Amino acid sequence: xxxxxxxxxxxxxxxxxxxxxxxxxxxxxxxxxxxxxxxxxxxxxxxxxxxxxxxxxxxxxxxxxxxxxxxxxxxxxxxxxxxxxxxxxxxxxxxxxxxxxxxxxxxxxxxxxxxxxxxxxxxxxxxxxxxxxxxxxxxxxxxxxxxxxxxxxxxxxxxxxxxxxxxxxxxxxxxxxxxxxxxxxxxxxxxxxxxxxxxxxxxxxxxxxxxxxxxxxxxxxxxxxxxxx
Numbered sequence: 001x002x003x004x005x006x007x008x009x010x011x012x013x014x015x016x017x018x019x020x021x022x023x024x025x026x027x028x029x030x031x032x033x034x035x036x037x038x039x040x041x042x043x044x045x046x047x048x049x050x051x052x053x054x055x056x057x058x059x060x061x062x063x064x065x066x067x068x069x070x071x072x073x074x075x076x077x078x079x080x081x082x083x084x085x086x087x088x089x090x091x092x093x094x095x096x097x098x099x100x101x102x103x104x105x106x107x108x109x110x111x112x113x114x115x116x117x118x119x120x121x122x123x124x125x126x127x128x129x130x131x132x133x134x135x136x137x138x139x140x141x142x143x144x145x146x147x148x149x150x151x152x153x154x155x156x157x158x159x160x161x162x163x164x165x166x167x168x169x170x171x172x173x174x175x176x177x178x179x180x181x182x183x184x185x186x187x188x189x190x191x192x193x194x195x196x197x198x199x200x201x202x203x204x205x206x207x208x209x210x211x212x213x214x215x216x217x218x219x220x221x222x223x224x225x226x227x228x229x
Contacts, residue, residue: 002045003111004028006036006062007077008054012100016049019104020111033057037065044072047111050094052078060092067093071139071149073114075107093196095152113179114152132201132210132223134158143204153178154197161211161221170218194219 003020007013008031017027028045030036034056040048048066052059063074075096083099095114098107133142139155140147150158160177161169169177171190178193194211201210209224 001047001115002026002028004030004036004040004045004048006030006033006040006048006054006059007051008032009051015104016107019108023108023112025111031055033059033062037062040066041069044070047073047075047115049075049077049107049111052076052083063092063094071151073152075110075114077102093151132162132205134162141200141204143201146204148200148204150197150200153193154200157193157197158221161219165221168214168217168220174218190219 001024003025005013005016005020005027007016010031013029013031017029020027028039030039031054033054036054037057040062044066050059050062054062059076063076066072066074071093073095074093075098076092076094077098077100079100096110098110134140134150134155135142136155136159139150139152141150141158142148156178157174160174174190178190194213198211207226209226210221212220212222212224214220
């Protein structure tokens with residue numbers, strides 16, 4: 001497995017590189033955002049560690065550009081914890097966020113967790129409800145002749161909800177399923193992922209509603225005609 005480290009702090013790059021190599025990953029190192037974007041668009045690694053603030057092209061732009069053509073796992077690195085909520089609100093499609101300063105062991109753990117979510121165990125088409133189908137192998141959901149790419153988090157979220165249609169999952173339960181490393185994330189993190197997933201489903205089928213908010217509790221998956229009360 002190959003990890004691209006896009007970061008302009010030499011000491012941090014060296015530290016992350018050492019830990020990842022020690023865990024058996026191969027690495028690519030980029031300190032300039034413009035160079036990184038050009039190289040990554042022509043040849044993608046298995047995962048990208050992407051700093052938000054970079055010389056040349058910033059991490060936000062790099063993530064958006066890559067997401068136009070690929071769902072390669074991306075973990076954003078930021079120096080400010082309040083930036084994470086802003087990034088979630090911008091819906092740039094990153095799979096995870098880590099705030100500096102961080103332990104390199106934590107980064108390796110996050111890399112492993114995102115890799116596990118991104119690489120499905122089997123090749124078969126996953127769960128299906130009505131005409132909405134999940135393909136774990138390609139990280140896509142399909143409706144009739146249309147499809148939409150899913151991030152690894154969105155795939156896990158949809159699998160969880162579809163797996164027990166009609167069951168109400170609290171935000172904490174969804175966090176546990178999506179983030180098995182028990183990290184501390186806010187309710188807004190889950191709400192943001194659900195919002196993005198709903199938008200993608202809506203683009204495939206606007207005639208029905210699939211994911212429902214249950215006030216004061218959480219979310220459930222149930223197919224109903226749009227606007228039905």
